Amino acid sequence: MSENLPTYEALLPSLPATILKILGADAPSFIPSPIQPIADKFSGNVNRIIFIMLDNLGLFEITYYKPQFLIEKADAIILLSTKNPYTLGVMHQLLFGGFEYEPQGFHLLRSLNNAGLETVMVGREKDLNRYKGNTTALSKDTDMATWIEAAKVINRFRFSLIHFLDFEQLYRSKTRLKQDTPEELIEKLIKRTDKWLLSIYKQARSKTLMIILGNHGRYKIDLNYQGRIAEWRKASVPIGLLIYKQ
Numbered sequence: 001m002s003e004n005l006p007t008y009e010a011l012l013p014s015l016p017a018t019i020l021k022i023l024g025a026d027a028p029s030f031i032p033s034p035i036q037p038i039a040d041k042f043s044g045n046v047n048r049i050i051f052i053m054l055d056n057l058g059l060f061e062i063t064y065y066k067p068q069f070l071i072e073k074a075d076a077i078i079l080l081s082t083k084n085p086y087t088l089g090v091m092h093q094l095l096f097g098g099f100e101y102e103p104q105g106f107h108l109l110r111s112l113n114n115a116g117l118e119t120v121m122v123g124r125e126k127d128l129n130r131y132k133g134n135t136t137a138l139s140k141d142t143d144m145a146t147w148i149e150a151a152k153v154i155n156r157f158r159f160s161l162i163h164f165l166d167f168e169q170l171y172r173s174k175t176r177l178k179q180d181t182p183e184e185l186i187e188k189l190i191k192r193t194d195k196w197l198l199s200i201y202k203q204a205r206s207k208t209l210m211i212i213l214g215n216h217g218r219y220k221i222d223l224n225y226q227g228r229i230a231e232w233r234k235a236s237v238p239i240g241l242l243i244y245k246q
Helices: 012-022 036-042 059-065 068-073 087-096 108-114 125-131 143-153 167-176 182-203 227-234
Strands: 007-011 048-054 076-081 119-123 136-139 159-164 208-214 239-245
Touching: 007 012, 007 036, 012 036, 012 048, 012 076, 012 087, 012 108, 012 208, 036 076, 036 239, 048 087, 048 182, 059 182, 059 239, 068 182, 068 239, 087 108, 087 125, 108 119, 108 159, 119 125, 119 143, 125 136, 143 159, 143 182, 182 208
Parallel strands: 007 076, 048 159, 048 208, 119 136, 119 159
Antiparallel strands: 076 239, 208 239
16 A cells, blocks of 8 residues: 555544535535545545445455555545444444434435435345335345446446445355365455456546445454464454545
């Protein structure tokens, strides 16, 4: 990761207001305020946002495995503070601005739709049923199918929420078969997904902002890192990587 990359620290529940601000929509006063440097940097220059959630990706994985596209193209990185860094907790904070369910009726996707900004969500059916609001929802069972669907929708909607979460399913099957270790599997999935994100970037139209949000996964998994690397990984935080296509 470049030492010159602008790096910000922020509360994860500030993301909804930040997204609304960037896309020119009003954020209600009762949700956390936007991340102002990010809002200032991109407001007025973005026609659409591709928001990608990746399970089991944090600051540790980015710096340790060095996915090429994410490192070379990132315009900014946000270190996100949260009391719950796991998948559903992160999804909740992203869509509701905190841990309350639809506070005063607020839902990020619904707010965007009400502002005339069409949205789409691509992911697993259970997550869609819980979080889709009134958005267009496309259920996919694998990351491969999600990636293929993403190529179809990213330029048709003003806000696309794409969720890649193959790790847990593959982890269970490969552990049962005694194939890859969790560490090997994480590395393979990060490098694979990095190539997919590059293809999404190439297909995206100009004035598109990609936000890649990494979380700690659906549940805690014991990994076999040792010594300083283990401590480093333990201290890792969710991150947001921002990539702007002019």
